[in-house]
Amino acid sequence: xxxxxxxxxxxxxxxxxxxxxxxxxxxxxxxxxxxxxxxxxxxxxxxxxxxxxxxxxxxxxxxxxxxxxxxxxxxxxxxxxxxxxxxxxxxxxxxxxxxxxxxxxxxxxxxxxxxxxxxxxxxxxxxxxxxxxxxxxxxxxxxxxxxxxxxxxxxxxxxxxxxxxxxxxxxxxxxxxxxxxxxxxxxxx
Numbered sequence: 001x002x003x004x005x006x007x008x009x010x011x012x013x014x015x016x017x018x019x020x021x022x023x024x025x026x027x028x029x030x031x032x033x034x035x036x037x038x039x040x041x042x043x044x045x046x047x048x049x050x051x052x053x054x055x056x057x058x059x060x061x062x063x064x065x066x067x068x069x070x071x072x073x074x075x076x077x078x079x080x081x082x083x084x085x086x087x088x089x090x091x092x093x094x095x096x097x098x099x100x101x102x103x104x105x106x107x108x109x110x111x112x113x114x115x116x117x118x119x120x121x122x123x124x125x126x127x128x129x130x131x132x133x134x135x136x137x138x139x140x141x142x143x144x145x146x147x148x149x150x151x152x153x154x155x156x157x158x159x160x161x162x163x164x165x166x167x168x169x170x171x172x173x174x175x176x177x178x179x180x181x182x183x184x185x186x187x188x189x
Contacts, residue, residue, distance in 0.1 A: 024046060024107075025045075025046045025048070025106070025107065026044065026046070027043070027044045027046050027068070027070070028042075028043055028044075029041070029042040029044055032092055033069075033071065033090030033093050034059070034070060034071065034072070034090050034091050034092060035092040036091070036092075037059070037072075038059070038070060038112065042112050042114050043112070043113040043114075044061070044070060044109045044111070044112055045109065045110050045111035045113070046061050046106060046107040046108065046109055046110070047108050047110045048106070048107040049108050050102070051076060051084045051086065051102045051105060052079060052080055053108075054073055054076060054079075054086075054108060055073075056074065056075060056131075056134055057073065057127070057130035057131050057133065058072070058073045058108050058109075058130070059072055059073070059108070059109040059121065059130075060072075060073050060086070060088060060105060060106075060107070060108055060109070061107055061108075061109065062086075062088070062100050062104045062105050062106055063100075063104045063106065064097065064098070064100060064104065068106065069088070069090075069097065070109060071089055071090045071091075072088060072090070072130070072133060072134060072137060073086060073087075073088050073134075074087045074088060074089055074096060074134060074137060074138055075087050077099075082102065083101065083102075084101065084102050085099045085100070085101060086099065086100055086101070086102075086105070087099050087100075088100070089137050089138075089141055091133055091136075091137060094140060094141070094144045095141055095145070109121060
């Protein structure tokens, strides 16, 4: 009789094959750029879609140089054009990613499998949470870009006091904690 691990592996490989036949793919998430939404080891169900079906706040997987990234979509320029350009950012990253085109897009994350539970991202409460995370991410990115711009203009090549940098980073972390609390509260209601 096969062991439970063997059965689990067989079930996962069958699920992978079924997903590929439906134009979907299962990806193992690595890193901390999307904390608290995505955690190391989460299995992401990625649906292959065109950019015209995406909206701000979706978590997308795309190829950037020699690696694949799963980050939140902040904006799409020229959405209905073949030469559309998208900008994404990790929820736990202070700056936006470089813009990427439709040719780099793998797809949209529609489900997260974590610890035997499945989280469907098309649920109404998760769509609301995505809007909150998107606004928080945009605000953080704009704030960090403004701080860098002011620093370059007024301080030139002078280095910023490391204690001040820690203050800015701590403020950003506190904002993420508040956003997570709101998200958890919304998920309960």
